[in-house]
């Protein structure tokens with residue numbers, strides 16, 4: 227059991243979204259990926275996150291949002307830069323936006339940092355569930371996440387924040403394993 231878990235933990239690597247190729251997960255595999263998110267710890271059981279699957283039909287809208295976000299923060303961006311921003315929407319056969327929900331209606335003492343931790347756990351569960359099913363994955367964020375155009379496209383409420391996109395697909399060229407920090411660098415004993 228530990229071997230299986232470890233092989234997923236150690237086997238997962240960031241694959242840039244443009245290198246994620248078809249096939250992506252089918253409906254059943256994707257459902258397991260989302261079900262894995264539901265296993266995340268969640269202080270207060272607030273469900274402080276949600277995920278938005280970007281359908282193929284809406285990729286052009288996402289592309290326009292990326293391009294608009296670029297134009298907003300850099301009005302001088304040239305046509306090539308705008309085209310590259312638009313193209314990002316077509317990377318990865320399966321693309322999901324990860325959104326943190328800091329719902330004031332759930333007024334509790336759970337701080338926003340804990341909600342973000344819960345989202346991070348959900349995301350990692352999803353990456354591992356993809357890995358366990360033979361799919362590669364990658365995360366992408368950037369300034370466009372907070373743009374007006376992106377917020378409008380994703381229909382975010384004021385208390386919601388798009389954190390990153392998660393791409394799933396079939397891996398690019400195998401990367402050399404990343405050297406991981408020795409536990410002594412981040413574990414101390416009080």
Ligand SMILES: Cc1cc2nc3c(=O)[nH]c(=O)nc-3n(C[C@H](O)[C@H](O)[C@H](O)COP(=O)(O)O)c2cc1C
Nearest residue numbers: 238239240241242364365366367368389390391404
């Ligand atoms: C919230 C979040 C956002 C990320 N956004 C990006 C990104 O925009 N571009 C990118 O290349 N990697 C992004 N990454 C992935 C990291 O670059 C990657 O995890 C890191 O290089 C370590 O590699 P590994 O995941 O293979 O261990 C993101 C990771 C996290 C947790």
